Amino acid sequence: MTSVDPSVIADVPLFAxxxxxxxxxxxRDAKAIRVxxxxxxxxxxxxxxxFFVLxxxxxxxxxxxxxGQQVVVRFVVPGxxxxxxxxxxxxxxxxTASAVIDSVVLVWPSAVWPELIARWPALASRAMHAIGGRLQEAHTRVVEMSTRQVEQRVAHALLRLVQQAGRKLDKGVEIAFPITRQDVAEMTGTTLHTVSRILSAWEERGLVEGGRQRIVVREPHQLFILAESSPGASA
Amino acid sequence: MTSVDPSVIADVPLFAxxxxxxxxxxxRDAKAIRVxxxxxxxxxxxxxxxFFVLxxxxxxxxxxxxxGQQVVVRFVVPGxxxxxxxxxxxxxxxxTASAVIDSVVLVWPSAVWPELIARWPALASRAMHAIGGRLQEAHTRVVEMSTRQVEQRVAHALLRLVQQAGRKLDKGVEIAFPITRQDVAEMTGTTLHTVSRILSAWEERGLVEGGRQRIVVREPHQLFILAESSPGASA
DNA sequence: GGCCCGATTTGATCCATGACAAAGACTCTG
DNA sequence: CAGAGTCTTTGTCATGGATCAAATCGGGCC
Incomplete structure (x- = not known):
């Protein structure tokens, strides 16, 4: 039986x-695997x-x-x-969930889920909150796709990524894992071409800085303003 | 204390x-109100x-x-x-939830929720499934908005409505509550103008039949084919 | 170091659909 | 039954982005 060091889940909010x-x-029921x-x-x-924990x-x-078209539902971060x-x-x-960088996940058999939540009712509540949060986010995304134009959607997507997986840099915040324009396109319901144009325009204005599979947000606040501006109000 | 006849929730799946x-x-903790x-x-x-049950x-x-733009998240049906x-x-x-026809809802104070799920753990699980279902639906909608054109999205929306609230008629299935083109537009991220044009075209082909705040689907299967056809393949 | 492949940029063109406008059509009300 | 207020239909025009096409760039690998 694989034994997993309990410290690995010390900072998983679900188990706090x-x-x-x-x-x-x-x-005891979990296994750790490398992906x-x-x-x-x-x-x-x-x-x-x-079911799993990253x-x-x-x-x-x-x-x-x-x-055959694909849509990015979300990125999973540790915990x-x-x-x-x-x-x-x-x-x-x-x-489908796949690793964008080498990762380690904990795996439980689905069968133990009912058992676990029976034994720790707080877990049920936490899980419910987690799912609820995702529902909220999904609805936000639906609203966004219905009412905002591509540029604003991309701005929001970047801000969400920064919040979820931002790494502070000297000049701005970097998204902490490799991400392509194609990925961003699949998060916002557009094409990599359009994303590329938008990022280029923003780079011109000093809002972001790009690179191969890399995005650094230099001016989160400016981006936020862009994201919130009403659909008709362009430069 | 308002006493509610227990038979009203006899066929609420959540309490089955x-x-x-x-x-x-x-x-005991609920009140019934008319809206x-x-x-x-x-x-x-x-x-x-x-929290509520319809x-x-x-x-x-x-x-x-x-x-000020609005988006329809869903329609709630009895139970x-x-x-x-x-x-x-x-x-x-x-x-915001508002009544499209005169309605009756049961109301519980939020405070009793933890109590209820503690007393009936099955309730927690059922609620989880309910929320999960909505999450699925929201994701489906995101995928749809990202990858399908307006006509297909409207087709899907109608099929969903029919499934959720269809009333069998001699010639087809009718959506069992008043619904405007504007509503459909707000469900699919388009405008009432476009919805109107699409429904007119479908009516021409005998797929649906329209009226004021009324939609009858005559050929669900044809609509399904339309909904699933790939984005480029039009007549 | 040089090659190869995936990622990115950029241009040109096209078209689905939004925006605007105005005229019916149906309901309810007084 | 007239009038008002919604809802719906239909026409015209404008345009944001998708699509198609090609360079160009940058890294990793041999």
């Missing part, structure tokens, strides 16, 4: 407030055998349409629970 | 499998004092953007729980 002994107890950059943790349509690294969660299909009554995973 | 005595117990057509049950931004009628849930901000850790309602 539990004792070390309780952590150990929970980890190489680019490899999937699970794939859309697969039977939902397990310990280290970054994952991209995406949905594939029947005709988050993901792949909880079992908790919401899905038999199969509704999306 | 509980005994009549348990229903009574739950209803006139057009009146809000709660409004976006308001403190989330209560007993009779239909509600529209919508979000308002800072600049559904809604306004569960408290369950997902929101202090205020993130959207």
């Amino acid at each position: 407030g539990l004792s070390r002994a309780e952590h150990e107890d929970m980890l 190489a950059k680019g490899r999937p943790v699970f794939a859309q349509g697969e039977a939902a055998h397990s 310990v280290h690294g970054h994952l991209r969660v995406m949905k594939l349409t029947p005709d 988050e629970i993901f792949g909880v299909a079992c908790a919401i009554g899905c038999k199969t995973y509704p999306a | 499998g509980l005994s009549r005595a348990e229903h009574e117990d739950m209803l 006139a057509k057009g009146r809000p049950v709660f409004a976006q931004g308001e403190a989330a004092h209560s 007993v009779h009628g239909h509600l529209r849930v919508m979000k308002l953007t800072p600049d 559904e729980i809604f306004g569960v901000a408290c369950a997902i850790g929101c202090k205020t309602y993130p959207a």
Whole structure:
């Protein structure tokens, strides 16, 4: 039996407030696995055998349409629970999660979920909040896609990424994992061409700084203003 | 103290499998209120004092953007729980719910939620599934908005409405509550003008039949084919 | 170091759909 | 039954972005 050091979940919000002994107890059913950059943790349509917590690294969660287009649902950062299909009554995973950099995840069999939440009711509540937060975010995204133009959506997406995975730099904040224009396009419902043009324009104005699979936001506040401005009000 | 007849929640899926005595117990904290057509049950931004179950009628849930545009999040049909901000850790309602026809709702104070789920753990699980379902739907909508054109999105929206609130007619299925082209536009991220044109075109082809605040789907299957066809493949 | 491949940039063109405008059509009310 | 207020239809025009096409750039690998 793989034994996992309980300290790895010391700062997982979902498990906050539990004792070390309780952590150990929970980890009894878990396994830690390494996922190489680019490899999937699970794939859309697969039977939902397990649920997960990301310990280290970054994952991209995406949905594939029947005709092969893909949409980025979100990025997972360390400490988050993901792949909880079992908790919401899905038999199969509704999306694919793959590593954008070498990552480490904890894996529990789906079967232990009911047991866990029965034993720690706070867990149910926390999980509910986590799912609720994602619902909120999804709705925000729907509203955004319905009412704002591409430039504003890209601005919002960048701000969200910065908040979720920003790394402070001398001059601005950098998104802490490799991300392509294509990724940003798939987060905002546009094309990599349009994203490239927008970022170029922003770079011109000193708002951001780009690079291969790299985005640095120099002026988050300016970006915020852009994101919030009403759809008609352009320069 | 208002006493509510336990039979009103006999067919609420959330409470299925509980005994009549348990229903009574739950209803002890509830009040039933009538909401006139057009009146809000709660409004976006308001403190989330209560959560609800719709007993009779239909509600529209919508979000308002800072600049006054609105987006329809969903319609609530009888038997559904809604306004569960408290369950997902929101202090205020993130959207507005108002009656599209005269309706009756059960109201519980948010404060009893923790109590209820503590007493009936199955409730927590059911609620989780309900929220999960909405998350799925929201993601589906994001994918749709990112990858399909307006006509396909409208087709999907109609099919969803038919499934949720379809009333079988001699010639087709009717959406069982008054709904305007504006509503459909706000569900699909387009304008009432475009929706009107699309419905007119479909009516021409015999797929649907329209009227004031009324839509009858004559050929669900044709609509389905339209909804699924790849974005480029038009007549 | 030189090659190869994926990522990015940029230009030119096209078109789905939004915006504007105005005229019906249906309901309810007084 | 007239009038008002919604809702719906339809026409015309403008345009934000998608699409198509090609360079160019930058890294990693042998």
